[in-house]
Amino acid sequence: MHTVAVLALDKVIPFDLSTPIEVFTRTRLPDGRAGYRIRVCAEHPETDAGAFALRAPWGLEGLAGADTVVVPGTADPAAPLAPAVRDALRAAAENGTRIASICSGTFVLAAAGLLDGLRATTHWAAAGLLADAHPAIEVDPDVLYVDNGQILTSAGAAAGLDLCLHMIRRDYGSAVAADAARLSVMPLEREGGQAQFIVHDHAPTPHGSAFEPLLDWLRDNLGSDLTLADIAAHAGTSTRTLIRRFREETGSTPLQWLHRARVRQAQHLLETTRQSVERIGAQVGFGSPTAFRDRFKRTTGVSPHAYRRSFT
Incomplete structure (x- = not known):
């Protein structure tokens, strides 16, 4: 039996805390x-979890041996990051313990120095701050x-579920992970490389900018075959x-x-209509279904059909 220590820090996000416990x-x-076997650990006897206070059965010593x-x-x-928490995480890493973070928990691993030189993710809204x-x-x-093998990071709360199922699959195989996914009422097939379904906006244009009319015109003409010369x-x-x-x-x-x-x-239309992928691609201005699928997958990490399945 594997032992999982869930570390509850001050201002822990309740859903992120409950995710690994439940899964x-x-x-x-x-x-x-x-x-x-689950151990809920914390630095102090009582932890602030926002809407409630949490009393963890284990202190930081619970990380040892997990x-x-x-x-x-x-x-x-x-x-x-509290020095005691930093030292406990570093000691666990030195002992070869697998360490994973959910959402903004990536900042804790970063502050402990466990992510230097590695690739990592966090919630898209906090990625710039992390970088x-x-x-x-x-x-x-x-x-x-x-x-990354020993160190794993995930994006938002839902991605934490994906990460937990991924670790179960690593530990016990796909059949056990699939059963855990069914009990959690979620699909198993979302892979780590799939996008967070967020197309990041560009830097906002200041109100009153001379570019506002141009951007409005571009939005109104998405379906047109515009060239750089046209713009x-x-x-x-x-x-x-x-x-x-x-x-x-x-x-x-x-x-x-x-x-x-x-x-x-296109994302909006895939979520809210039953139009075919080909029709949506043409409606938003892509010259061919192939060009639409290629651009959509490069931007979101998944195909238009896979994106629609995730939202229906």
């Missing part, structure tokens, strides 16, 4: 035995989870000047912005 507790081996340590997200990812605070980490904001002509400038000023205002080139806007619109 690992529900895991049963083919002979009916439990697959995991096969896996899971660090849930916290409401304040930028909070300083700025820890430049030694290769932050990938577009995936559900990253498995420059509408803006009344040269293509070279357009590219320079557009990048300064939005952080992107005109065509990159246009492609992402088209994918955002």
Whole structure:
């Protein structure tokens, strides 16, 4: 039986805390035995969990001897890491313990120095903050989870479920993981490389910017076969000047912005209509179904059909 220590820090996010407890507790081996033993650990006897206070049965000593340590997200990812927690996590890592984080729990692993030189992910909304605070980490904001072998990180709360099922599959195989997924009423097939289903907006254009009318025009004409020359002509400038000023205002080139806007619109249509993928691709301005599928998968990490299945 594997022992999983779930580390509850101050301002722990309750759902992130309950996720590994629920998933690992529900895991049963083919002979009916439990697959995991759970320890909820904390630095102090009482932990702030927002809507309630949590009393953990184990202190930090509970991390010693565990096969896996899971660090849930916290409401304040930028909070300083207590030296005792840092030392306990480092000691666990030195002993070869598998250590995983959920959502903003990645910041805890980063502060402990466990992610330097590694690829990692966190919730897309906090990815920029993680990259700025820890430049030694290769932050990938577009995936559900990253498995580096001993150290694993995941994106938002739902991706934490995916990561737990992935670890169960590593420990006991796909059949046991599939059974745990059924008991958790969720699919097993979401892989770590799948996107977080967020098409990140470009830098906002300041209100009153001269580019506001141009961006509004682009949104109104997503279905048109626009070229860079067409956009420059509408803006009344040269293509070279357009590219320079557009990048300064939005952080992107005109065509990159246009492609992402088209994918955002396609996501909306895939979620809310039963139109065919081919019709949606043409409606949002892609010249062929192949071009649409290629651009959609490069942007979101999944095909249009897989995206629709996840939302229906």
